[in-house]
Amino acid sequence: MTEFKPDILAFCCNWCSYAGADLAGVNRLQMPTNVNVVRVMCSASVKPEYVIKALSQGIDGVLVLGCHIGDCHYMTGNHRTAKRIPLTAKVLEKVGIDSRRVKLDWVSAAEGDKFQQVITEFVEEIKGLGPNPLREVRF
Amino acid sequence: MRIAFEEMKADRLLTARTEHGNVAPVLLARGDEPGELRTDVPYQMANILLRVVPYLGSDKIAVVARRCDEKAIAEMSKRGLLDSGKISLIGLACDAEQVSECRCSDPCPSKVHIGECVKASPTDKVVEDLLAKSISERLEFWTAQFRKCNKCFGCTSNCPVCFCDECLLEEKTFTPEKGIPPGFAFHLIRSIHLADKCVECGECERACPADIPLLALRKMVNRDVKELFGFVSGDGETTSPLLTTLDGDSMEGDNDVC
Amino acid sequence: MTVRIGVFICHCGHNIASTVDVEDVVEYAKGLPGVVYSGRNLYSCSQEGLTSIKESIKNNELDRVVVAACTPRTHEPVFRRACEQVGINKYLFEFVNIREHCSWIHTKEKEEATKKAKKLVAMGVAKVALLEPQEEGESDVVPKAVVIGAGLSGLSAAAALLNQGIETHIVEKEATVGGILRDIAVIGPDDVDAQELIRSLTETVEKSPKAHLHLSSKVTELKGFIGNFELTIEGGGKEETVQAGAVIVATGGVEHRPEGEYGFGELKGVITQLELEKILGSGELGARRIVIINCVGSRQPGREYCSRVCCNASLKNAVRVLDTDPDASVTIVHRDIMSCGTVAEELYREASDRGVRFVRYGLDQRPEVSSEGEQLVVEVFDETLDEKIDLESDLVVLATPIVSPGDSSETSKLLKVPRDKHGFFLEAHVKLRPVEFATDGVFVCGSARWPVSARECIWQGQAAAAKASIPISEGKVVIEAITAVVDPEKCAACGNCVISCPYDAIEIVDTESGRAARVSEAQCKGCGTCVAACHNDAIQQKGFSSRQLGAMIDALIRATAEVSR
Ligand SMILES: Cc1cc2nc3c(=O)[nH]c(=O)nc-3n(C[C@H](O)[C@H](O)[C@H](O)COP(=O)(O)OP(=O)(O)OC[C@H]3O[C@@H](n4cnc5c(N)ncnc54)[C@H](O)[C@@H]3O)c2cc1C
Ligand code: SF4
Ligand code: SF4
Ligand code: SF4
Ligand code: SF4
Ligand code: SF4
Ligand code: FES
Numbered sequence: 001m002t003e004f005k006p007d008i009l010a011f012c013c014n015w016c017s018y019a020g021a022d023l024a025g026v027n028r029l030q031m032p033t034n035v036n037v038v039r040v041m042c043s044a045s046v047k048p049e050y051v052i053k054a055l056s057q058g059i060d061g062v063l064v065l066g067c068h069i070g071d072c073h074y075m076t077g078n079h080r081t082a083k084r085i086p087l088t089a090k091v092l093e094k095v096g097i098d099s100r101r102v103k104l105d106w107v108s109a110a111e112g113d114k115f116q117q118v119i120t121e122f123v124e125e126i127k128g129l130g131p132n133p134l135r136e137v138r139f
Numbered sequence: 140m141r142i143a144f145e146e147m148k149a150d151r152l153l154t155a156r157t158e159h160g161n162v163a164p165v166l167l168a169r170g171d172e173p174g175e176l177r178t179d180v181p182y183q184m185a186n187i188l189l190r191v192v193p194y195l196g197s198d199k200i201a202v203v204a205r206r207c208d209e210k211a212i213a214e215m216s217k218r219g220l221l222d223s224g225k226i227s228l229i230g231l232a233c234d235a236e237q238v239s240e241c242r243c244s245d246p247c248p249s250k251v252h253i254g255e256c257v258k259a260s261p262t263d264k265v266v267e268d269l270l271a272k273s274i275s276e277r278l279e280f281w282t283a284q285f286r287k288c289n290k291c292f293g294c295t296s297n298c299p300v301c302f303c304d305e306c307l308l309e310e311k312t313f314t315p316e317k318g319i320p321p322g323f324a325f326h327l328i329r330s331i332h333l334a335d336k337c338v339e340c341g342e343c344e345r346a347c348p349a350d351i352p353l354l355a356l357r358k359m360v361n362r363d364v365k366e367l368f369g370f371v372s373g374d375g376e377t378t379s380p381l382l383t384t385l386d387g388d389s390m391e392g393d394n395d396v397c
Numbered sequence: 398m399t400v401r402i403g404v405f406i407c408h409c410g411h412n413i414a415s416t417v418d419v420e421d422v423v424e425y426a427k428g429l430p431g432v433v434y435s436g437r438n439l440y441s442c443s444q445e446g447l448t449s450i451k452e453s454i455k456n457n458e459l460d461r462v463v464v465a466a467c468t469p470r471t472h473e474p475v476f477r478r479a480c481e482q483v484g485i486n487k488y489l490f491e492f493v494n495i496r497e498h499c500s501w502i503h504t505k506e507k508e509e510a511t512k513k514a515k516k517l518v519a520m521g522v523a524k525v526a527l528l529e530p531q532e533e534g535e536s537d538v539v540p541k542a543v544v545i546g547a548g549l550s551g552l553s554a555a556a557a558l559l560n561q562g563i564e565t566h567i568v569e570k571e572a573t574v575g576g577i578l579r580d581i582a583v584i585g586p587d588d589v590d591a592q593e594l595i596r597s598l599t600e601t602v603e604k605s606p607k608a609h610l611h612l613s614s615k616v617t618e619l620k621g622f623i624g625n626f627e628l629t630i631e632g633g634g635k636e637e638t639v640q641a642g643a644v645i646v647a648t649g650g651v652e653h654r655p656e657g658e659y660g661f662g663e664l665k666g667v668i669t670q671l672e673l674e675k676i677l678g679s680g681e682l683g684a685r686r687i688v689i690i691n692c693v694g695s696r697q698p699g700r701e702y703c704s705r706v707c708c709n710a711s712l713k714n715a716v717r718v719l720d721t722d723p724d725a726s727v728t729i730v731h732r733d734i735m736s737c738g739t740v741a742e743e744l745y746r747e748a749s750d751r752g753v754r755f756v757r758y759g760l761d762q763r764p765e766v767s768s769e770g771e772q773l774v775v776e777v778f779d780e781t782l783d784e785k786i787d788l789e790s791d792l793v794v795l796a797t798p799i800v801s802p803g804d805s806s807e808t809s810k811l812l813k814v815p816r817d818k819h820g821f822f823l824e825a826h827v828k829l830r831p832v833e834f835a836t837d838g839v840f841v842c843g844s845a846r847w848p849v850s851a852r853e854c855i856w857q858g859q860a861a862a863a864k865a866s867i868p869i870s871e872g873k874v875v876i877e878a879i880t881a882v883v884d885p886e887k888c889a890a891c892g893n894c895v896i897s898c899p900y901d902a903i904e905i906v907d908t909e910s911g912r913a914a915r916v917s918e919a920q921c922k923g924c925g926t927c928v929a930a931c932h933n934d935a936i937q938q939k940g941f942s943s944r945q946l947g948a949m950i951d952a953l954i955r956a957t958a959e960v961s962r
Contacts, residue, residue, distance in 0.1 A: 045941060
C-alpha cells in the first residue's frame with residue numbers, strides 16, 4: 001500500500017493568517033506539503049458550502065484560519081466564522097464524517113510559528129484519520 | 140370559525156376545506172360560503188400564507204395555524220418576509236395521531252382556538268437510533284439514504300422556511316455536475332441552511348418520495364445549534380446566532396488600551 | 398466565453414527554483430484549461446521580467462494573467478500595474494504564491510513541492526478564468542465637517558478645521574460649551590487657566606463665518622458614508638439637515654457619581670473631585686483638614702480601567718489647597734500614584750515636599766468614612782505602617798473615574814461605531830489607526846475614547862481634524878472595488894446579509910424584481926461576511942465569487958489526480 005498523502009485545503013484571511021503563512025515562509029519554517037492555501041479577504045467570507053463541497057468531493061481536511069478574535073481586519077467579521085465553522089463540523093459529524101476534518105484556528109500576522117504548528121498538527125491529525133471516506137463513495 | 144372575522148377583525152381567512160374530495164387551502168372573504176372546513180391539513184399553511192400575502196394589499200388576514208405553522212410564520216416575520224401586524228393566528232392544536240406521526244416535540248400553539256393540546260412526543264426514536272450508531276455506521280446509513288435521492292426538490296419546495304426564489308442547490312457551484320443522485324453536498328448544504336430556521340414540521344420528510352428520514356437529520360442539527368448557541372428556531376424575536384457577533388450583538392468590541 | 402490565459406512562473410533567482418522544478422510547472426500549466434501561454438522568468442518583478450511579461454501578453458493576445466511567484470501582499474500591485482499598462486483590467490490578474498507558501502517551507506522536498514506548485518497554479522488558473530473586470534469607483538466629498546460635543550477636544554478639533562477654512566457644524570447637547578472643563582478652574586499639572594483656554598477656543602469658533610454652533614442640540618440621524626454624510630440636528634424644537642464629508646465624535650465623558658460609597662450622598666462634607674474643583678475655583682474653601690480618596694469606583698472588578706487623570710487632579714488640588722491655606726492638612730489615600738511623565742512627577746514631588754501625606758490602601762481593605770459630630774473620620778488600613786489609622790477631616794474628596802456618558806450607546810447606534818465594554822468608543826486599530834473609526838470618515842477624540850488629560854484632548858482633537866480634512870481637501874474618495882453585489886433576481890430579501898455586515902452597509906430596498914438587498918458600495922469594505930451568510934448565493938464578493946472559489950476547489954481535486962498519476 002502506498003503511503004497516504006492527505007490533500008488539504010486551507011482558507012486564510014488576507015490580513016492575518018495569510019500574512020502569518022507568509023512569515024512562516026520568510027523564516028523558512030518547514031512543514032508538510034499537503035496543505036494548499038486559498039486566500040480570502042476575511043475568514044468570515046468562507047462559506048460553509050466551500051467546506052462541504054471540498055469534503056464531499058474527497059478533500060481530506062479543511063482548515064479555516066483567521067485573525068484572533070478582536071483582531072479581525074473587519075472588526076467582528078470573524079465572530080461569525082467562530083460560529084459557522086464549528087457548526088459545519090458538527091453537521092458533518094451527523095452524517096458520518098469525522099468533525100476533526102474541519103478545523104478553525106486563529107493565526108496572526110506575527111505567528112509564523114503558530115502557522116507551522118497548526119499545519120503540522122492538522123496534517124498529522126488527518127493522517128491519523130485516514131483518507132476521507134467520501135473519496136470512495138460514488139453516487 | 141368565524142372568530143377570524145368577528146374577534147380578529149380580519150378581512151380574509153386562510154384555512155383548508157374539502158375540494159373534490161381532497162383537503163385544499165382556501166382563502167375566504169367575509170360572507171363567503173365556508174364549505175366543509177378541515178383541520179387535517181397536510182402541508183404548511185405558512186407556505187401558502189407567504190404566497191398569498193403579496194396579493195392582499197393592506198388587508199388583514201387570519202390564518203388557521205398549528206404550532207409549526209406559527210413558528211414558521213415567526214421565522215418569516217423575523218426576516219421581514221411577512222408583516223406580523225397584519226396576520227392573526229387561529230391556533231389549532233394537533234391531535235394525538237398527528238403528534239405521533241410527526242414525532243413532534245412541540246405541538247401546542249401559543250394560543251389555542253381549535254382543539255385541545257395533547258402531550259408532546261417525548262423522544263424521536265429515529266434520531267436516538269441514529270445518534271447511537273458509530274460514526275462509520277452513520278456514514279453507511281446516510282450514504283444508502285442519499286443514494287435514493289433523485290433531486291426532485293420536494294424537500295425544499297415544501298419547506299416553509301426554504302423561501303429562496305432560486306435554490307442554490309439547483310446550481311452546480313457546490314453540488315457536482317453529474318447530478319442524480321446529488322451526493323452529500325446537497326443534503327449537507329441544506330442542513331446548514333436550515334440550521335437556524337427549521338421548525339421541525341417534517342414537511343420535507345413527508346414530501347420526499349425516496350423516504351429519506353430528513354426530519355431526523357434536521358432534528359439532529361437543531362440539537363447541535365441548541366447545544367452550541369442555545370438557540371431554538373421558531374420565535375420571532377431572537378436573531379440567529381450565526382449572524383451576530385460572539386456577544387450576540389453587531390456593534391461591540393474591546394478597548395484594551397492604556 | 399473563451400479566455401486567453403497567460404501563466405508566468407517565477408524562479409525568484411534560487412528562492413523558488415532551487416526547490417520547485419519551474420520548467421516542469423511551466424509545462425504542466427500549458428495543459429490547463431484556458432491557458433494559451435506559459436513561461437518563466439528569472440525575476441518576474443524586475444524591469445526585465447515585467448517587460449517580458451508585457452511582451453508575452455501582447456504577442457499572445459492574452460486577456461488574463463496568472464503570476465506564480467512570491468506573495469500578493471507585497472507584489473500584487475506591481476503585476477497589476479504591468480497588466481494595466483498593456484490594457485488588461487488589473488482585476489483580471491491572479492497571484493499564486495509558490496515561494497512563501499511552497500519553496501521556502503518545503504526546501505527538502507523538491508518533488509512534493511513541485512507537485513504542490515502545480516496544484517496551486519491550477520487553482521489560480523481556474524480562478525482567473527472566471528474573474529471579471531472591476532472598476533474602482535470615485536465619489537465626491539462634501540467639504541464640510543460635523544463635530545459632536547463641544548468640550549475641550551471637540552472645540553480643539555473644530556478650531557483646527559475652521560483654521561483650515563473648512564465649514565464646521567458643532568453640535569453640543571448642553572446650553573454652554575466646555576464639557577468637563579466648565580467646572581475646572583486650573584488644568585494641571587502645568588497650571589493652565591481652563592476658562593481662558595475654553596474662551597479662546599470659543600472665540601475662534603464664534604469669529605469664524607464658517608462655524609455653526611448648535612447648542613442644546615443633538616444629532617438624531619446619520620445617513621450616508623464618507624464624503625456624503627447627511628445628519629439631522631435637533632435642538633430648540635427645530636430640526637435641521639446638514640451635509641458633511643466627515644464626522645468627529647468628541648462626546649467626552651462624565652465624572653462617575655459614587656452614590657452610597659464612602660458616605661457620598663449621605664454624609665455632609667463627602668464630595669467628588671469635580672465638586673472640589675468648583676469650590677477651589679470659587680475661592681471659598683472653608684475646610685482645613687482634607688482627605689482625598691483615589692480610585693473610587695475604578696481599578697476594581699466591574700470597572701477595571703485606570704481613569705488616568707484623577708491622580709494628577711488629586712495632586713494638583715492638594716497643592717492648590719496648600720496655596721490657598723498653607724496651614725491646611727491634606728492626605729491623599731491612594732492605591733498607587735500614577736503621575737507619569739516629567740511635569741506630573743514634579744508635581745508629585747512638590748506635593749510631598751509641601752507636606753501632603755500619602756497613605757496607601759489595598760482593595761481588600763478599603764477606607765471607611767464615618768461622621769463624628771461635625772467632623773468626618775476616615776479609617777484606613779495603612780499598608781506601609783501595617784495598621785489601621787483614623788484621619789479626622791472636614792472634607793472628604795472622592796476621586797472617581799471619568800465614565801462614558803449615559804447616552805453613548807445611543808451615539809454608538811446612531812453613528813454605527815463600536816464601543817468597548819465600559820462604553821468608550823473603539824478605534825479601528827489602537828496602534829495603527831488612532832482617532833479613526835473603522836467606518837471611513839468618522840473620527841473620535843478626547844475622553845470619548847477613554848479618559849485623557851486636557852493636553853491629550855487638544856492633540857487628539859487636532860489629529861482628528863487633520864484626518865477628517867484629508868478626504869475634504871482631496872475632494873474625492875476612492876470606493877473599494879472588491880465590494881459585495883446583490884443579484885436582486887435571486888435575493889429572497891431574508892436580511893441575513895443585512896444583520897451580518899460589520900459595517901451596516903446593506904439594506905433591503907424595493908427593486909424592479911421585488912424587495913431585495915442592496916449594498917452601499919461606498920460603505921462596503923469587501924470582507925465577504927455577508928456572502929457567507931446568504932443561502933442562495935444572491936450576494937457575491939467581487940473577485941472572490943463562490944463560482945471562482947468553487948472552481949478552485951474543483952481544480953485542486955483535478956490537479957491532485959493529475960500530479961499524483
Ligand atoms: C475632576 C476632574 C479633574 C480633571 N483635572 C484635569 C487636570 O488637572 N488636567 C488635565 O489635563 N485633565 C484633567 N481632567 C481631564 C479633562 O478635564 C478631560 O479629559 C477633558 O476635559 C475632556 O474633554 P472632552 O472634550 O474630551 O470631553 P468633555 O469635556 O466631556 O466634553 C464633551 C462634550 O460633549 C457633549 N456631549 C456629550 N454627548 C453629546 C451628544 N450625544 N451630543 C452632543 N453633545 C454631546 C457634552 O455635553 C460635553 O460638552 C480632569 C477631569 C476631571 C473629571
Ligand atoms: S422539518 Fe423540513 S420542511 Fe420542516 S422546516 Fe425543517 S426542513 Fe423545512
Ligand atoms: S436549501 Fe438553501 S438555498 Fe435552497 S431554498 Fe432552502 S435555504 Fe434556500
Ligand atoms: S425530497 Fe427527497 S428525493 Fe427529493 S430532493 Fe429532497 S431528499 Fe431528494
Ligand atoms: S462585503 Fe462585508 S462590508 Fe461589504 S456588504 Fe458584505 S459584509 Fe458588509
Ligand atoms: S442574505 Fe442573500 S437572499 Fe438574504 S437578503 Fe441578503 S442577498 Fe438576499
Ligand atoms: S480579516 Fe482575518 S479573520 Fe477577518
